[in-house]
Amino acid sequence: MAKAPNAARRSESSRRAILTATQELCGENGYRRVTVEAIAARAGVSKKTIYRWWPSKGAVVLEILDEAASITADPPDTGDLAADLHTQLTEVIGLLAPSHTSPAAGLIAEALQDPDLGRELRERVIEPRIAKFRERLRRAQQQGQLSPDADLDVALDLLYGPLYHRLAFHLGMPDPDYLDTLIAHALRSLTPPDSTN
Amino acid sequence: MAKAPNAARRSESSRRAILTATQELCGENGYRRVTVEAIAARAGVSKKTIYRWWPSKGAVVLEILDEAASITADPPDTGDLAADLHTQLTEVIGLLAPSHTSPAAGLIAEALQDPDLGRELRERVIEPRIAKFRERLRRAQQQGQLSPDADLDVALDLLYGPLYHRLAFHLGMPDPDYLDTLIAHALRSLTPPDSTN
Numbered sequence: 001m002a003k004a005p006n007a008a009r010r011s012e013s014s015r016r017a018i019l020t021a022t023q024e025l026c027g028e029n030g031y032r033r034v035t036v037e038a039i040a041a042r043a044g045v046s047k048k049t050i051y052r053w054w055p056s057k058g059a060v061v062l063e064i065l066d067e068a069a070s071i072t073a074d075p076p077d078t079g080d081l082a083a084d085l086h087t088q089l090t091e092v093i094g095l096l097a098p099s100h101t102s103p104a105a106g107l108i109a110e111a112l113q114d115p116d117l118g119r120e121l122r123e124r125v126i127e128p129r130i131a132k133f134r135e136r137l138r139r140a141q142q143q144g145q146l147s148p149d150a151d152l153d154v155a156l157d158l159l160y161g162p163l164y165h166r167l168a169f170h171l172g173m174p175d176p177d178y179l180d181t182l183i184a185h186a187l188r189s190l191t192p193p194d195s196t197n
Numbered sequence: 198m199a200k201a202p203n204a205a206r207r208s209e210s211s212r213r214a215i216l217t218a219t220q221e222l223c224g225e226n227g228y229r230r231v232t233v234e235a236i237a238a239r240a241g242v243s244k245k246t247i248y249r250w251w252p253s254k255g256a257v258v259l260e261i262l263d264e265a266a267s268i269t270a271d272p273p274d275t276g277d278l279a280a281d282l283h284t285q286l287t288e289v290i291g292l293l294a295p296s297h298t299s300p301a302a303g304l305i306a307e308a309l310q311d312p313d314l315g316r317e318l319r320e321r322v323i324e325p326r327i328a329k330f331r332e333r334l335r336r337a338q339q340q341g342q343l344s345p346d347a348d349l350d351v352a353l354d355l356l357y358g359p360l361y362h363r364l365a366f367h368l369g370m371p372d373p374d375y376l377d378t379l380i381a382h383a384l385r386s387l388t389p390p391d392s393t394n
Contacts, residue, residue: 032310100312108365109309113229115297118367126366153375154382161358164365168305169323170315178350185351189386 017043018050019067022060023103031061031106058117061107065125068095068104072129075136081145084136085159085183086176092163093173105167130156150190158186214240215247216264219257220300228258228303255314258304262322265292265301269326272333278342281333282356282380283373289360290370302364327353347387355383 021042025034036057040047054060066073071091076084099105111118137155140146146155162182166173174182218239222231233254237244251257263270268288273281296302308315334352337343343352359379363370371379 030310099309099315105309109306111367112296112302112306112364113227115367118296122367126368151378151382154379157359157362157371157379158355158382158386161360161362162354163358164361165354165358167309168361168364170308170312170319171323174354181348182351182354185348185355185386188390189355189382193385 014043014045014049015053018045018053018060019064022057023064026061026103026106027101030100031103031109034106056117058107058110058114059120061103061110062117062121062125065095065104065107065121069125069129073132075132077136077139079143079145081137081140082180082183082187085187086179089159089163089174089179089183090176092160093179096163096167097173099167099170108167146187147191149192155186155190158189159183211240211242211246212250215242215250215257216261219254220261223258223300223303224298227297228300228306231303253314255304255307255311256317258300258307259314259318259322262292262301262304262318266322266326270329272329274333274336276340276342278334278337279377279380279384282384283376286356286360286371286376286380287373289357290376293360293364294370296364296367305364343384344388346389352383352387355386356380 018039021039022034025038025042034057036047036050039057039060040050043050050060054063069092071088076087078084095104096102097105107117107121111121133156134152137146137150137152141148141150159182162174165171215236218236219231222235222239231254233244233247236254236257237247240247247257251260266289268285273284275281292301293299294302304314304318308318330353331349334343334347334349338345338347356379359371362368
């Protein structure tokens with residue numbers, strides 16, 4: 001019984017070393033040039049240790065993204081919807097830039113070419129966050145900050161869409177002022193035209 | 198003097214064969230698995246011929262995309278802005294799906310990891326199309342279909358964004374009804390709140 005906690009601690013410290021090494025190597029060389037071999041060398045573990053926990057480099061990066069995108073797993077709620085969206089989208093922008101060294105952008109690129117990784121990205125990282133986003137917007141509806149008739153699917157598409165359009169075509173991420181402009185437009189669009197408020 | 202037209206014809210037929218072979222191979226195997234060797238074999242040309250015209254597989258696919266995305270190079274203008282946007286976005290959706298065999302999605306993925314290819318994609322394919330999109334919206338402003346105060350940068354981000362957000366996270370492309378819903382929201386957002394119309 002005395003051994004289990006130590007083994008767990010050792011595992012956790014290896015896990016952290018692997019995630020840190022992967023993140024560093026992405027930042028230095030870009031996702032594409034990172035190899036499991038280089039991760040193992042940097043983390044001071046064997047390749048076998050990595051493959052014991054993750055099937056591929058993409059799976060390691062998926063875990064990094066899942067941890068890094070913590071704000072979208074637990075969206076802020078100060079009672080000011082526009083300000084909270086600004087905070088949240090600013091963090092996401094930070095995860096996506098610069099695109100050729102961002103682990104998130106590397107994973108998105110890899111998953112576009114790998115349907116299994118794409119499915120895992122959607123199911124494990126994105127769908128739970130979309131559910132949290134919808135909860136946040138429903139609270140805003142209850143608080144009268146968002147029309148009760150607002151289409152929450154459209155809200156997601158209009159608020160998040162610009163970031164990924166800009167990522168895909170290297171158009172630069174929104175600066176803080178322009179981000180506010182985008183949020184104001186998206187929120188305005190969600191108030192039905194025949195609404196009195 | 199008699200030789201030049203024949204040489205040009207031969208070149209054009211090789212060029213077409215290379216583009217067709219590349220498009221077919223992307224559709225069959227996905228962009229990532231396509232090699233310049235396989236393109237040469239399918240097109241019946243030498244690898245040297247391909248590299249004479251293009252520096253890489255990505256450059257060949259960029260030329261395919263530039264030709265295929267003809268609607269965005271010359272946006273429809275029937276006088277009905279929402280309908281024209283529906284037509285245009287539907288064609289773009291067709292270019293992006295399914296993501297793992299779409300040459301466009303493959304190129305987007307590759308360019309996320311290759312800043313030079315990303316710059317070429319932006320400068321050669323995207324920026325000229327954004328200029329055309331703005332021209333189309335300016336005509337809509339002149340025709341009274343869009344507020345003269347509408348922010349055309351926001352228009353681009355809100356109308357195109359949803360497609361790329363959905364592409365990045367494997368959320369499925371909008372169906373025709375939902376696409377109309379998105380367009381209606383985006384256009385509504387572009388009318389300033391203190392506008393009387």
